[in-house]
Amino acid sequence: MNSVTLHSPAKINLMLSVHGRRNDGFHGLTSLVVPIAFGDTLQVAIGEAGQDRLSCRDVSVPRGGQNLIIQAAAALRAASGRNVYFDIELNKQIPMGAGLGGGSSNASVALIAMNQLLDSPLCLDELSALAARLGSDCPFFLHSQPMVMTGRGEALTGLPGAVSQQLRGRTVLLFRPHFGIQTAWAYGKLVKAGGGSYEAEPLATQRLQQFYDSGRIDNLLYNSFERSVGSKYLAIACLLEELRCNGIACLMSGSGSCCFALPRNQVEQALIEEICQNAWGSDTFFIETSIL
Ligand SMILES: C[C@@](CO)(OP(=O)(O)O)[C@H](O)COP(=O)(O)OP(=O)(O)OC[C@H]1O[C@@H](n2ccc(N)nc2=O)[C@H](O)[C@@H]1O
Numbered sequence: 528m529n530s531v532t533l534h535s536p537a538k539i540n541l542m543l544s545v546h547g548r549r550n551d552g553f554h555g556l557t558s559l560v561v562p563i564a565f566g567d568t569l570q571v572a573i574g575e576a577g578q579d580r581l582s583c584r585d586v587s588v589p590r591g592g593q594n595l596i597i598q599a600a601a602a603l604r605a606a607s608g609r610n611v612y613f614d615i616e617l618n619k620q621i622p623m624g625a626g627l628g629g630g631s632s633n634a635s636v637a638l639i640a641m642n643q644l645l646d647s648p649l650c651l652d653e654l655s656a657l658a659a660r661l662g663s664d665c666p667f668f669l670h671s672q673p674m675v676m677t678g679r680g681e682a683l684t685g686l687p688g689a690v691s692q693q694l695r696g697r698t699v700l701l702f703r704p705h706f707g708i709q710t711a712w713a714y715g716k717l718v719k720a721g722g723g724s725y726e727a728e729p730l731a732t733q734r735l736q737q738f739y740d741s742g743r744i745d746n747l748l749y750n751s752f753e754r755s756v757g758s759k760y761l762a763i764a765c766l767l768e769e770l771r772c773n774g775i776a777c778l779m780s781g782s783g784s785c786c787f788a789l790p791r792n793q794v795e796q797a798l799i800e801e802i803c804q805n806a807w808g809s810d811t812f813f814i815e816t817s818i819l
Pocket residue numbers: 540543552553554555556558625626627628629631661662663664665678679680710711714780781782783
């Protein structure tokens with residue numbers, strides 16, 4: 528095998544309940560996360576000895592060791608004991624600082640591709656441990672199916688089969704304002720806001736169960752970041768409020784700034800696009816995709 532080309536999907540958090548800060552500085556959370564068809568593409572090949580090489584036409588993507596793909600390559604080399612370097616071509620579509628997990632997805636998909644190129648020296652558990660060290664969201668992207676995240680995000684459980692089935696293929700509209708939000712800043716806002724911005728774990732478990740029992744997605748949509756992020760970025764709060772006044776199921780994804788809506792039909796879809804463009808401008812990032 529000379530090279531491997533893989534899709535690197537974005538994610539959205541259909542529910543994100545943050546419970547509080549742990550002793551290690553990370554936050555405990557419960558989140559129902561789904562991969563979506565919209566994403567990047569990674570082409571990985573074994574390269575010349577001595578240096579990993581990453582090429583990407585988007586100049587805003589971090590280069591060298593700052594890029595999670597390069598960190599993934601170094602982690603795989605250390606864990607497998609193989610002195611192999613990689614050439615990686617990244618076709619970047621996922622906006623950064625959007626809460627769509629682009630960097631985490633790239634890192635985990637790179638681990639999968641590199642492991643395949645070396646004839647799979649590492650098993651899934653070993654890849655998961657490496658991924659968790661690269662970022663809390665990374666292990667999710669080794670699976671590419673709807674999952675419930677707990678712990679700091681690295682502990683994953685599958686959904687009941689019928690629920691995954693119901694979610695798969697569902698249309699998602701993504702819309703992002705002209706700015707990004709750094710994850711660390713958003714968690715810092717929760718810390719500053721104090722206990723009131725956290726939600727107790729049993730409430731999140733209850734919401735999940737209600738969704739499993741009823742199949743009603745409106746029972747599920749919740750994001751602990753929405754209030755604190757929305758209090759600074761009014762553009763997000765105002766648009767989501769307007770959509771909800773029109774009966775649209777919508778939410779911010781992760782720590783923002785991208786938001787999403789789940790239209791029930793074409794009429795709602797057209798209305799969502801119109802409301803978004805009125806609020807954020809006709810050149811707003813607006814994409815139709817679906818749950819994988
Ligand atoms: C908020 C979420 C929701 O899915 O996604 P994004 O909005 O970034 O996509 C995740 O929790 C983001 O996970 P990830 O982006 O992997 O975060 P990491 O690299 O591990 O950590 C980035 C920063 O966020 C803080 N952090 C992250 C995860 C967590 N459970 N608690 C935290 O407090 C860390 O302290 C760190 O300062």
